[in-house]
Amino acid sequence: MTQKANKNPVAPSHLGDAEILAYLDGELSADERQRASSHLEGCWTCRSTMTDLQARIDSFVQFRKDLLPSPGSFDDMRVEQFRQRLARHAKDSQASPKWWEDRIGRLGTWGQRCFSGALTFVVHHQKATVAVAVSLCLVVVMFTDVLNTRVSADTVLRRAESYESSLVPASGQVARSSVHVECIDRRSGATQDLGTLTILREPQTPIAYVSAQSPSGRVVTREVKTSDEEAAVLSTILQQDPANSNLVEYLAGRHWVPDVSAAGFQSLIEGRSSADSSARRDAGEYELHYPFAAGHKSGIAEAMLRVDAKTYAPESVSLTNGAQQEYRFTRTALVFRPRAIELASLNIPAERSNPVGGRSASSTSARAVPLTYANSQASEIEVSAAAALHQVDSCLGEEVYLFPMSDGSLLLQGLVATPARRDTIRQSLTSVSGDLHVDVYLPREIRSGTQLLNPPDQSPGNLPQADASSSKLTIADAVVDQIPLYQNLYKHFAQSGTDREATDKQVLIFSNEVVTLARQTFLHAWALKKLDREFTAARTAGLSSEALKKIESMRASHRQSVATLARQQQAMLSQVADPTITANAAQLASVSEEDLLVLAREQSELVRSLFTPSASVRDSVTSLTKLLALLRHMGA
Numbered sequence: 001m002t003q004k005a006n007k008n009p010v011a012p013s014h015l016g017d018a019e020i021l022a023y024l025d026g027e028l029s030a031d032e033r034q035r036a037s038s039h040l041e042g043c044w045t046c047r048s049t050m051t052d053l054q055a056r057i058d059s060f061v062q063f064r065k066d067l068l069p070s071p072g073s074f075d076d077m078r079v080e081q082f083r084q085r086l087a088r089h090a091k092d093s094q095a096s097p098k099w100w101e102d103r104i105g106r107l108g109t110w111g112q113r114c115f116s117g118a119l120t121f122v123v124h125h126q127k128a129t130v131a132v133a134v135s136l137c138l139v140v141v142m143f144t145d146v147l148n149t150r151v152s153a154d155t156v157l158r159r160a161e162s163y164e165s166s167l168v169p170a171s172g173q174v175a176r177s178s179v180h181v182e183c184i185d186r187r188s189g190a191t192q193d194l195g196t197l198t199i200l201r202e203p204q205t206p207i208a209y210v211s212a213q214s215p216s217g218r219v220v221t222r223e224v225k226t227s228d229e230e231a232a233v234l235s236t237i238l239q240q241d242p243a244n245s246n247l248v249e250y251l252a253g254r255h256w257v258p259d260v261s262a263a264g265f266q267s268l269i270e271g272r273s274s275a276d277s278s279a280r281r282d283a284g285e286y287e288l289h290y291p292f293a294a295g296h297k298s299g300i301a302e303a304m305l306r307v308d309a310k311t312y313a314p315e316s317v318s319l320t321n322g323a324q325q326e327y328r329f330t331r332t333a334l335v336f337r338p339r340a341i342e343l344a345s346l347n348i349p350a351e352r353s354n355p356v357g358g359r360s361a362s363s364t365s366a367r368a369v370p371l372t373y374a375n376s377q378a379s380e381i382e383v384s385a386a387a388a389l390h391q392v393d394s395c396l397g398e399e400v401y402l403f404p405m406s407d408g409s410l411l412l413q414g415l416v417a418t419p420a421r422r423d424t425i426r427q428s429l430t431s432v433s434g435d436l437h438v439d440v441y442l443p444r445e446i447r448s449g450t451q452l453l454n455p456p457d458q459s460p461g462n463l464p465q466a467d468a469s470s471s472k473l474t475i476a477d478a479v480v481d482q483i484p485l486y487q488n489l490y491k492h493f494a495q496s497g498t499d500r501e502a503t504d505k506q507v508l509i510f511s512n513e514v515v516t517l518a519r520q521t522f523l524h525a526w527a528l529k530k531l532d533r534e535f536t537a538a539r540t541a542g543l544s545s546e547a548l549k550k551i552e553s554m555r556a557s558h559r560q561s562v563a564t565l566a567r568q569q570q571a572m573l574s575q576v577a578d579p580t581i582t583a584n585a586a587q588l589a590s591v592s593e594e595d596l597l598v599l600a601r602e603q604s605e606l607v608r609s610l611f612t613p614s615a616s617v618r619d620s621v622t623s624l625t626k627l628l629a630l631l632r633h634m635g636a
Contacts, residue, residue, distance in 0.1 A: 153289065253271075304319075385432050396524065566630075
């Protein structure tokens with residue numbers, strides 16, 4: 001086994017006897033042979049050792065040659081020795097002959113002549129016999145290699161690098177890999193999900209584009225060229241735990257992008273300050289173990305690479321810190337996709353990501369890329385599509401967006417819950433004339449590594465998950481007496497002759513309706529805000545008067561819906577509120593003008609706090625008074 005040369009240029013380590021012999025026999029790789037040759041040229045000690053080894057080999061060969069008899073006498077001697085042993089064996093076994101000895105005896109002179117002839121043939125054709133024997137040994141090794149579990153880790157790693165070298169994206173494509181990251185407690189076996197990574201790599205450029213998404217939903221996207229950018233991505237995935245600061249610093253210093261590649265793994269282990277390695281085969285994969293030096297500054301105890309035993313495709317990389325934690329990066333997908341589309345999926349402008357010395361994005365790919373509201377103008381087709389979606393209420397909390405494209409076309413992309421809903425959206429757009437592409441997914445159609453485009457403008461504040469998915473109350477599972485306004489509601493709905501169960505049912509129905517109205521009020525206010533951000537004065541400057549009327553009609557519709565829903569809530573709550581609360585709310589309603597979305601969000605939160613069974617409110621009277629005041633102001 002070869003020894004790795006010390007990287008210290010001041011005091012290089014000498015070559016061992018085994019490495020010098022491998023160099024003389026031509027068993028080193030091209031890189032190792034070049035390194036050994038360079039070392040021998042400048043090291044008198046190693047050259048002297050090599051000369052001494054060659055002299056010993058020459059002495060041994062000459063000594064062996066002197067001891068061996070001449071070929072002719074050797075042949076006769078061996079035949080005679082064989083005959084003498086055969087005769088002695090026959091004489092010793094006469095008293096108790098065995099079945100196989102009896103059969104050899106039956107051969108007689110003819111058998112002895114056959115043995116003698118075969119042995120003479122072997123002796124006279126030594127080279128041919130040796131060649132056949134070597135060939136048989138090679139065949140045995142070739143066909144038993146797949147069963148052998150003891151292999152060199154460096155050998156398997158080189159084969160993995162060779163496999164990756166054959167995977168080259170075509171012109172205009174990038175390699176997109178998806179990686180799942182998890183932390184495993186090696187003592188308890190508990191697993192913690194740390195998020196996912198999406199890595200884009202272009203051929204013939206060292207730049208990578210990495211998007212890291214933590215389980216909380218935080219997304220960091222970087223065009224990785226420096227250690228600082230790599231550290232930002234890794235910190236997002238490793239949750240910026242102070243205990244991982246040394247690990248993140250080391251990985252960034254090695255310029256390691258966790259795309260689970262053999263080349264990246266090679267870069268990762270080059271700074272481990274250890275030459276030990278091992279490999280073993282487990283079922284259909286190889287595990288390559290590369291220990292780090294004890295007390296390594298990174299805190300890593302060992303790095304492990306798993307590769308497929310048949311194809312040598314890398315599968316996962318694990319970093320362990322002793323017997324406590326293991327960070328595992330598992331590749332879930334590797335595909336080659338059009339460059340412009342993939343860069344757009346990470347919201348990376350094409351002009352920022354041209355290969356060094358390459359052509360512009362327009363000449364690299366003929367595919368259009370999505371634009372943001374800030375760098376695009378609204379078109380007639382965009383207004384018509386938005387109006388069509390407005391008619392089917394697709395603007396009320398659904399994850400459906402219109403993307404202006406760089407070639408003037410329009411892309412509608414989104415995610416809906418059912419096929420029927422998707423058909424409704426598609427049908428509403430049939431009346432829109434122009435270059436419009438509809439790309440709406442169902443949850444089950446989102447494959448591993450597939451991502452929807454981010455909204456064209458993220459600044460208006462995307463719909464909060466709590467508001468987008470507020471669960472409605474159901475009579476079956478709600479605990480009625482936990483509603484903060486339960487006493488007021490029960491007193492209002494209780495009638496003589498009705499039992500408690502029937503009254504509680506009316507309370508729950510009333511609460512469910514109020515929560516639904518509050519949620520609808522917020523969604524209309526959010527849609528109005530989103531509409532204002534999409535069709536600003538700057539974007540609509542070149543539109544026709546008819547298109548501007550459509551936009552104003554949508555705005556008026558949302559404002560009217562907010563006012564109507566607010567008045568409905570106010571009327572319902574006034575029935576169950578004390579007269580003093582209603583009077584106080586009327587005085588508070590003359591508040592200053594505020595953003596309608598802020599008011600709608602506040603009323604939605606107040607409704608949930610008052611009518612959700614799991615909520616707890618210290619002062620329900622104050623909350624109800626404030627809610628009625630907000631509803632009066634919004635309904636005016």
